[in-house]
Amino acid sequence: MIQRKQTVFLLLALAAIIVCLCLPLGAIEPKGMGVPALFYNVGLYANGGYQIHPLLFVDLVITGALTLACIPLFKKRKMQMKICVANIVLTLVWYGYYAFCVLHLFKGMGTFHPRFAGCLPFVALILFVLAYRGIKADEDLVRSMDRIR
Template sequence: MIQRIQTLYLLISAILIAILIVLPFAEILSNGVIYQFNMKGVLLDGVLKKSGTLLSILTGTGLALHGYAILSFRNRTRQIRVIVFAILLLIGVVGMFYYFTYFSFSGSKISFKMGAVFPVVAIILDYLAIRGIKKDEALIRSIDRIR
């Protein structure tokens, strides 16, 4: 299981998503006030201004799907479907991130943090994992033809 490169891609992607839960995404400077945007939502001095519940649900579900995909290595077609669904959830996370930073605070100065890049890197790693799974599937089918 762990010796397959796609499992490593999925594991790194899951680790990035897990770290995403803790790290802030951005700091937003609006009218001289600094807001912090993280998984909880948009905060001002620790007080919640905009809730990030949907963002938390999407991220948590994506993390759970990555764990399930890593453990379902014997059924490659199911693994691909689960990863594609996880990619769609991560695209939703990126969309929510874009909504919170640009539409909620128009004309504000946005300072992105390291956590802003993690969903995009996780999507790229998931795509690489799908390519690796498809290569495994093609190899197994070619071996079956030889028999």
């Protein structure tokens, strides 16, 4: 199971998602005097309190759970490919909502400064694509062996 390169890609994508869940995605520097606010997946942390925006958090938790469920399905390659496509779509939805939050929700609050954790879902997206290509290559190899027999 771990010997397959796509399993390693899925594990690395899962690690990127978990790290992204723990780190702040950005900071909002207020226009006037004030304390900068940190933007996490759960919401916005400012002045000792949270404004909750749980869609980013829920999206990444679902993506992580699907990735974790996908790893032991190495004998069901078609199901793995479907889960990888679902993970790719969920990651793109995450970036869509992240862009919406940055461009619309936080626009009046001040200047947004992105952090390192904002690029981790993109790393996971690339790893999901690589895992999908590896699973598809295995499926094509198995199909070609069935034709030879």
